[in-house]
């Protein structure tokens with residue numbers, strides 16, 4: 001395992017309803033250090049909101065950032081991030097020279113769709129809100145029909161923003177999804193599918209979760225996603241590279257990880273690399289992880305002491 005590609009919200013970021021194990025992220029960072037695993041964040045967020053999350057949750061700096069559900073790929077550049085023009089060129093072909101503004105014109109007036117804020121739109125991503133109880137099939141059919149009529153090869157990705165009780169629809173070039181972007185990063189690094197672990201939790205992660213790369217759905221993934229993964233991996237014959245975390249992974253000191261968020265990512269890593277489990281059971285290794293990366297709760301406790 002040489003590269004971890006992880007979704008952020010409710011996969012690495014503990015911002016769902018389920019509890020996070022305080023030790024999970026320290027152990028994950030230590031595991032990446034021990035085995036020299038590179039890191040990519042793969043998110044529906046735009047670059048600024050990815051960087052906000054890195055600050056807010058004190059995440060490690062990644063080697064790559066895939067933002068806007070796969071329609072942007074950022075590479076590290078002196079002191080900042082640079083948008084990969086090669087990836088932009090690759091995906092732009094699907095839209096036949098059109099941009100997000102052109103797509104909006106073609107989708108104007110569809111009942112039940114509301115354009116998202118300008119900051120959430122990009123050159124090759126057009127995003128809408130819809131009501132959570134909307135007829136999703138009817139909406140996607142209408143959008144697909146209009147785009148087909150103008151020769152646009154698009155991927156339509158729906159997800160739920162539970163916090164704000166609204167549905168999100170992203171219209172993207174067909175190849176511009178998390179799975180396509182991961183494939184591209186994999187080719188840059190010349191890695192085999194088994195060298196990459198993808199971790200995710202919801203609708204826009206499903207294609208990558210059932211792709212050829214090793215993948216883990218964290219235990220807090222929503223039920224619809226869990227069912228979609230089981231179903232699709234069976235259809236595609238990728239069950240061997242699609243794992244769903246369940247929790248209960250034993251670690252040193254007779255403790256266990258609950259499978260949510262970073263715990264689920266760790267469970268995925270040791271599922272595909274069973275030998276790495278030895279480290280989790282080693283008291284010294286665990287103690288070193290907690291010393292090097294003090295869990296937030298401990299940091300707060302020691303600050304106030």
Ligand SMILES: [Mg+2]
Nearest residue numbers: 007009010201
């Ligand atoms: Mg997520």
